[in-house]
Amino acid sequence: MMHSLIQLSIAVLLLPLLSFVVLIFFNRRLPRMGDFVGVGLVGTAFACALTIFWQVVVQHYDPAFRVAWEFTWLDFGNVPGVGPLQVKMGIVIDNLTAIMLAMVTLISTLVHLYSTGYMQGDPKYGRFFAYLGIFTFSMIGIVLSDNLFSIYMFWELVGLSSYLLIGFYFYKDSAADAQKKAFLTNRIGDIGMWLGILILYSQFHTFGYREIFENIAAGKFNMSNGWLTAAGILLFMGCVGKSAQFPLHVWLPDAMEGPTPVSALIHAATMVAAGVYFVARIFVLLTPDALHVIAFIGAFTAFMSATIAITQHDIKRVLAYSTVSQLGYMVLGLGVGSYSAALFHLLTHAFFKACLFLGSGAIIHAMHHEQDMRWMGGLYKKMPWTFVTFSIATLALAGLPLTSGFLSKDAILAGALGFAQVEGGGIYYLVPAFGFAAAVMTAFYMGRQVWLVFFGESRTHLKPAEEHGHDAHAAHGHDDHGHEDHGHHEVHEVPWNMRLPLVILATLSVFIVFSPDPLDGGKGWFMHLVQTPATVVASTEAAHEAASLHAPEAGKLLAEAHTDNQHVEAAATHQTEGHGPVYADPRQAEIAHMTHANHFPAIQLSSLMLVIGIGMAFIVYVFRIIDPDKTAHSIRPLYLYSFNKWYWDEIYDATFIKGSMLISKILAWFDANIVDGIVNGIATIFRKFAFANGGFDKYVVDGLVNFTAFTVQTTGAVFRKIQTGKVQTYLLMVVVAVLAYFAFYIAQLIK
Amino acid sequence: MLSLIVFLPIIAGLVILVVPASQKQIIRIVSLVAALAQGVLAVLIWRQYDPTMAGIVAAPGGSPVGSFQLIERIPWITLDLGSFGPLTIEYFLGVDGLSITMVLLTALISIIGILSSWPIQKQVKGYFILFNLLSTAMMGCFVALDFFLFYVFWELMLLPMYFLIGIWGGPNREYAAIKFFLYTLFGSVFMLLVMIGLYFSVVDPLTGHHTFSLVAMADQANYVKGTILGPGSEQWRYIAFAVLFVGFAIKVPMFPFHTWLPDAHVEAPTPISVILAGVLLKLGTYGMMRINFPLFPEVFQAGMYVIGVFGAINIIYGAFCALAQQDLKKMVAYSSISHMGYVLLGLAAGNSEGMLGALYQMFNHGTITAMLFLLVGVIYDRAHSRQIDKFGGLASYMPVYAGVVTIAWFASLGLPGLSGFISEAFVFVGAFREPITRPIAMVSVLGIVFGAAYLLWSLQRMFLGKRKPDALYELEVDSHGHEHIHFHDWKGKLDLDARELTMLVPLAIIIIALGIYPMPVMGLLTTSINKLVQVLAPVAISAVH
C-alpha cells in the first residue's frame, strides 16, 4: 500500500509525460495545437504538487519528515560473489523534495501559461508544449528519485529536453550549434558523474542514496579515502555540467538561442538548479577535500561570470551570465557547507530569475525580437507591469534587503566567511572575497540593465540597419509575426497571460514569503525544514586512519581533526543556543557555528557591496559622471577580455574541439591507410605470391606441356611435307613399302 | 521446434525455387510469410522458455544436455575411426539464456530484412533464396550445441553473404565481398583446427567417446589429461584460446580485424547491412560467450585485461573514426564497431553485471543498428547519396523522418529511457567493479562523449540548420509560402512511407519499451549469465568479498 503522498507524486511525475505524449503525436489535430492540454495537465500536476507541499511543509512541519517507496526495477538473480542483487527504483519525499516539487511545477505551469502568449503563431507551437512537458517530467524525476541510477537517467533526459528546446529554432545554425554544444558539454559532466556513481556502486552494489550513505557511515567503503573524495568530485562534475559551473559553463549563454520561456524555465529556474539539488542530495558523502574543490569552483564561477555579465549587450546574455554567477553562489554555499543556505538561494533565485527572464521575454516580444539593450530604452512608461516586476526581481537578484534574494545570498556569504575562518583563513578567504566581489558586480550590471532597458530615451532608431535586419530575421525565422518593419513601431504591454506569471513570480521574490524577519532567513520556515544533514564521511576518515595507523597516532589525528578546542566548545554552545541540529562531525559543527556567528558581518558587508554596486551603476549610467564607453576604451584589454567571455569558447574550440577533430582525422587516416593498408598489403602479398606461383605454373609446368605440343607440331610440320594430299605421293609410299618387303624377301632368300 | 525455426527459411527457399522468377511478388510474399512464421515460432519459444534454468554447461553428474531447453539431439554422422574410436557428430540443438535472446533478435531482424528488401528488383528469386539460406544459417548458429554443427552453420553463412554483397551491392561490391569472405574464412579456418583439437581432448562422460558436444566441452572435468588441449598442456590451451578468439573477433569485429566492416556495409544493400550489423556481428561475441570463454576459463581469466583493452580501443577508436566520416553509412558502420566494443568490455569484466550488459547490448545493438541502417537506406533511396554534407535542414521538410532519426540516433548514443543506455550502463558497472578492468572502464567512458559527438554532429549537419547550397534536393516555395523539397528522380512519398514505417515503428517501440523496463529480455538472461560467470571464474568469485 503506497503512501498517499507517493501516489500524488507519481501523478505529478506522469502528468507532464502524458502531456508530452499527447502533444507530440496529436498537436496538429488538436484545436489551438493543444496548448490547453499542456497547460491543463501541468497545472494539474502543480495542484498535486501543491497538495504535497501543503501536507509536508504546512501540516507536519518536521525537519526529519521522509516518505519513501521503491520497487525492483532489475533483478539480477543470485549474482556470484554478491548474492541476490536487485536494482531498485524509488521515490523519496522529504521537505526538500516537496519544496522543489512545488517550485518546479509552479514555474513550469507559469511558463506554459506565458508561452501561450509568447509562442503564439509559431508553426511548431504544439511541439513546443510537448517539449516543455517532457522537460517537466524529467525534472520532476530528478527531484523525486531516490537513487543515483534513476537520477542519472532523468539527468540525461533533462539534457535531451534541453537539447530539443534550445534547438527549437533548429533552422538557425546558431541554435543548432548551441543545442549540440549544450548536450555535449553536459555529457562531459555526466561521464564524471557516471564514474562517481560507478565508484560507489563498485563498493556497495547499490544505487540508493540511503544504502550508500549507511554503508559509508558504517565504514564499508573498502577503497582508499582518496577514492571517496574522487567519487565526490566526480559526482560534482555532473553538477558542473548541468549548473554551468566553470569550466563547463560555456553552454549556458549559448543556450539563450532557445525561446525565452525556455530560458526562464530550464536555463534559469529549474534544470540548472538540478545540479545544485543533486550535490545537495549527495552532500553527506562529500569529503572536506571535495568540499574545498566545490567551494572554490563555485566562488570562481560566481566571480568570473559576473565580470562577463557587466559588458554584454544582449539582454538575455546578461541574465544568462548572472544565472551562472548565482549558480556559482549556490555551489559555493554547498562547498562551504552551508547546505540549507545554498538550497534556499536555489529556491529564491528560481523565482526572481524566472521573473527576470520572463520579463526580458516580454520586452523582446514587445520589441519584436530585439534583444540588444543598446537599442532599447525608455520602456517603463510603455510597459509598466513588466517594468515593476522586472525591477523587483532585479532588486532581489542584487540582494536588496526586504527581498528574498537578500536572505539567501546573505546566508551563503555568512557561511563563506565562517568557512574561511574555520579552515584557518589564508587562501580560503578567497571564497568569501569572490562572493562579495560578485555581489558588487551583480548589483552593478543589474542596475545597468534596468537603466538601459527601461529609462532614458528609446534608442531603437540608433540601430545600424543591416545588423538589425540580420539578427531580427534570424530571431524571426519562421514565426508569422507578420510585419517586418524595423523602424519605429508601437511597443505595447504584453497580454494578461504573459503578465500574470510575472506578477506571481515577482510576488514570490519578497522576503515575507520565506521569512518573517527581513534580515534573517534563518528564522524562516525553509531554513527550519531543510537543515544541513550530518556528514557521513568524517567517521569513515577516522576509521580509515585509525585502521591504517597505530592507535596513539590515530588518536592524535582525530584530535587534529577538531582544529582547536575552543571551536568545539563553541560548537557545543551553538547547540545549546538551539540553532540547528547537533553535528557529530566537529568540522561541520564549527562551520555551522561560525556561520551563525558571521551572520551580521555578512549582512553589513553585503549591504555595503550592494550600495557600491548600484551606486556605481547610477554614477555610470544615470548621472553619466563616468562615460561607460570612454571607460571601456581606457581599459580596453580588460573590457575585451570580459566582453569576449574570457575567451573560453575560443580556448575550448582551439584545444578540445579542434584537437578531437584532428585526432579523429588522424585515426580515420590511420584506419583507412595503415590498418586497412596492412590488410590489403597482406592481400597483395598473397596475390603477388599467387602471381609468382601462376608464373611458375605458366612457364614451367605449362611449359613442358607446350614443349611436347611444340615437338609434336614441328614433327607434324615435317610430316606434313609428306602429307601432300596427293594420291600419288601415297602411292609412292606404298611402292616404297612394297620394295622394302622385296628387299626383306630377298634377304630371306639369300639366307 | 528449433529445427522448424531453423529450417523454415530453407523450406521457403525451396518453395521459391519452384516459383517462376517472373513472379516477384509471390517470391517476396513467400519469404515474408516464412519470416513471420519464424517470428511466431520465436515468440512461442520465448513463451515456453523457463528463465530459471541456466544452461551453459551440464550439471556434474546430471543429464548430458544440462539444463538446456527444447533439446533436439540425434546422432548425425557416425563413423568408426578405428583407433580413434567412433567419430560421432550429433545434430544437437537447444537454447539457454545466451541463445534465446539471439533467437528472438534473429527472427525479428529477419522480418525487418525481408520487408526492407521489398524494393530489390535485380534477380529477385536468387536474392530471396540466398536471403533465406542466410537466415537459416544464422538461426542455426545460435541454437547449435554441437561444435561441428555450429561450424557447419557458421560456414554456411559466408556463402549467401558473399553473394548478397557481391551481386546486389554497390559499385565496389566485389572488393568488399571478397574482403568479407576471406577475412571470415581466415577466422573460421583456425576455428576448425581448434575444433578438431578439442574433439580429441574431450570425452563425453556417458559414452566414453570423444564428442563435439559443447555442453560436454564446457565442463572442464571432461578434458582428458595429456591430450593436446587437456589439462597439462597449458601453452596449447593458450594458443587455442587466442586462435579461437581471433576467429570470433574478426566477426565482432575487433580493432585490428575490423576493416572489412565499413567496406562491407558501404557496399551492401540496406537489408544486408541490417542483417550484417543486426545479427552477424553478434555471432562473434555469442561465439565467445558460448565457446571461447567457457571452454578455456583459466585462459579467459588471464586474458581479461587484454580483451578489455581491445574493447576500449574499439569504443574510442570507432567513435573517433566515425567522427571523421563523410559517408553516413560508413559513420554508422564505425559506430557499430564502437558499440561492439562495449560488448567486448562487458565480457572482459567477467562478472554478472558486465556479461549481462554485454549480452543485453548485443540485443539492443541489433535493434538500434538495424534502425540506423534502415534510416540510412531511406535517405539513400531518395537522394542516391549518403554524403552527410550534401543535406541540411531536412528536419523542416521531412519531420517524421527526422523524428524517427532522432529516436534512433539518441538510442545509439545511449540516452536513458532507450534500451542502449541500460546495456552500456551495466557494461560500465561491471567493468568498473572488477579491479582489473577498472582503469579500462574509466578510459572508455570517454566513448560516451565522442559517441554523442559524432551522432549529434551528423544529426546537425543533415537535419538542422538550412538547406546546404550544394544539397541534393531542390527547394521550392508554394503559393502559401511553405517550403517543400523534392529529390531528383524520386517519385515516392517524400517523408517515410507506410512500408518504412512498418519496419521502423516496431523497432522504435521495442527500443523504448526495453529502455524503460528491460526485464522482459534481461529476465531471460540472468540465470544463465550468473551460471556462466561461475563457470568462468570459480576463483574470482571467492576473491570478491
Place this chain on the structure above:
Amino acid sequence: MNQLTIPIIFYIFAAITVLSAAFVVFSKNVIYSAFSLLFTFFGVAALYVFLSADFIAVTQVVVYVGGILVLLLFGVMFTNTIMQTELKADVLHIVPGVLLTLVLIGGLLLAFYNASAAGQWMPGMMQLQGSVVERIGFETMSRYMLPFEMVSIVLLVALLGAAFLARYDKAHKKEH
C-alpha cells in the same frame, strides 16, 4: 607347226599388250594414250583367250572397249583444255619413276620365278580346258549368287552416283 604357232601368236599379243601399255603410259598426248589403251585391252583380251577364259575375254572387250574406253575418251573430250599438257613428271621425275618401276617389276618377277622355281606353284593336275561359259553360268547362279547380286547393285549405285555427279553442274551454274 601347231605347237609352234601358238607361242608365236602368244608373243605377238603379249608384245602388243606391253608395248601399247607402255605407249599409254609414256605418250604425251592423252588422246594417243587413250587409243593405245584400246590395243592394250585387246591384247589382254587375247591373253584371256589363251587362258581359256573366253567369256571373260568377250566381257573384257565389251566392257572395256565399249564402255570404259569410251568414257575415258569422253573425259578427254570434256577436259580438252589439257590436250596440250606436256608430259612432266609431278611426284617423280621420269628417270626415278622408270627406275622405280623397273625395280618393282623386277621384284615381282623375282618373287614369281622364285616361287615357281621352288615348286610352290606347280600347275595342277586338271586344268581348265575349253570354254568355261557354262560353268560361269552355274557358279554365278549357285555359289557366287550373293557377290553377283552385290556387284550388280554396286554397279547400279555407281551409275546413279556417276549420273548425280555428272549433273552437278546445274547447281554449279545456279551459283554463278
Place this chain on the structure above:
Amino acid sequence: MLTEQLLSIGLNHFLTISAILFGLGMFAVMTRKNAIVILMGVELILNAANINFLTFSKYNGGMEGVMFALFVIVLAAAEAAVALAIVINIFKTFKTVDVSRVDTMKE
C-alpha cells in the same frame, strides 16, 4: 632348254606380262599429272590383276579366279564411271585436271 622354255607357254609368261602391266600402270599413276591418264594407269593395274586371277585359276583348275576376274571387270566399269564423273567435276571446279593443283584439302 631355253627354246623349250620359251615355246611351252606356261604360268610364268602370263605372270611376267601381268607384272609388266602392273608396273606400267603403277608408273602412270605415280608420275602422270593428268587425272585421266592416272585412270588409265588404274585400268592397267586392274588388267594386270585380272591376268593373274585367270592365270592361277587356269593352272589350278578352279573357277574362283574366273569369277573374280568377272567381278573385277564389273567393278572397274563402275569405278571408271564414277571416277570420270569426279574428274569432270574437278575440271569444272578447278578448271584443270592437274591433280597436283587439286590440293585444297591440303592445309
